[in-house]
Amino acid sequence: MQNNAAKSALIEAGRWVSQKGWVPATGGNFSIKTETGFVVTASGYDKGHLASEHFLELNQQGEITAGSGKPSAETALHLKLYQLQPDTECVLHTHSVAATVLSRFIKGDTLSIQGYEMQKSLRGVRSHEDALKIAIFDNDQDIDRLAELVAQRHQSEPVVHGVLIRGHGLYAMGNSVAETRRHIEGLEFLFACELERIKLESAL
Numbered sequence: 001m002q003n004n005a006a007k008s009a010l011i012e013a014g015r016w017v018s019q020k021g022w023v024p025a026t027g028g029n030f031s032i033k034t035e036t037g038f039v040v041t042a043s044g045y046d047k048g049h050l051a052s053e054h055f056l057e058l059n060q061q062g063e064i065t066a067g068s069g070k071p072s073a074e075t076a077l078h079l080k081l082y083q084l085q086p087d088t089e090c091v092l093h094t095h096s097v098a099a100t101v102l103s104r105f106i107k108g109d110t111l112s113i114q115g116y117e118m119q120k121s122l123r124g125v126r127s128h129e130d131a132l133k134i135a136i137f138d139n140d141q142d143i144d145r146l147a148e149l150v151a152q153r154h155q156s157e158p159v160v161h162g163v164l165i166r167g168h169g170l171y172a173m174g175n176s177v178a179e180t181r182r183h184i185e186g187l188e189f190l191f192a193c194e195l196e197r198i199k200l201e202s203a204l
């Protein structure tokens with residue numbers, strides 16, 4: 001995508017995701033692939049009120065080519081996700097309550113979801129009977145190290161729709177902005193359902 005179109009699409013995605021309550025208190029960061037690399041949000045801004053000056057342009061090695069301020073503190077993870085899946089065009093990172101709590105509640109390294117029609121909102125999923133597996137990684141302030149763990153896991157279990165960072169949030173990806181938004185919305189619905197199910201079952 002062309003740089004200015006990418007920024008406009010991310011400004012719009014930011015408004016939407018903020019209205020959903022999924023990027024509180026400057027949490028979250030967004031990027032879109034461009035002809036020369038990718039555009040990423042600058043660090044520390046309210047993602048519901050982005051303007052064109054709140055973005056940096058980076059090349060395919062992750063070096064800044066245009067823009068001011070600091071790129072997102074989590075830029076290395078965006079870069080890694082583009083390198084792992086060449087058809088990924090957009091990465092959106094959110095901090096919803098459901099993703100944050102569920103990733104802490106599940107103690108292992110995988111959230112397994114089955115039995116929901118909404119699973120079919122995710123690319124390639126054909127049935128509620130498919131077991132949807134979302135990788136969970138322990139949170140780490142060392143983003144390069146975290147990105148390396150995602151890359152290692154990808155070798156045996158390819159990252160397709162998104163990954164959860166424990167107690168932190170969701171990284172969703174897709175082959176367009178629209179697909180990434182749909183993946184976030186579908187996954188958030190599934191996370192909320194799972195939280196409700198766990199609460200009901202523990203009350204029995």
Ligand SMILES: CSC[C@@H](O)[C@@H](O)C(=O)COP(=O)(O)O
Pocket residue numbers: 025026027028029041042043044045071072073074093
């Ligand atoms: C407001 S705490 C969240 C941050 O530490 C981080 O996880 C985040 O998502 C936003 O960081 P940013 O550097 O603005 O892209």
Ligand SMILES: [Zn+2]
Pocket residue numbers: 027028029074093095168169
């Ligand atoms: Zn974050």
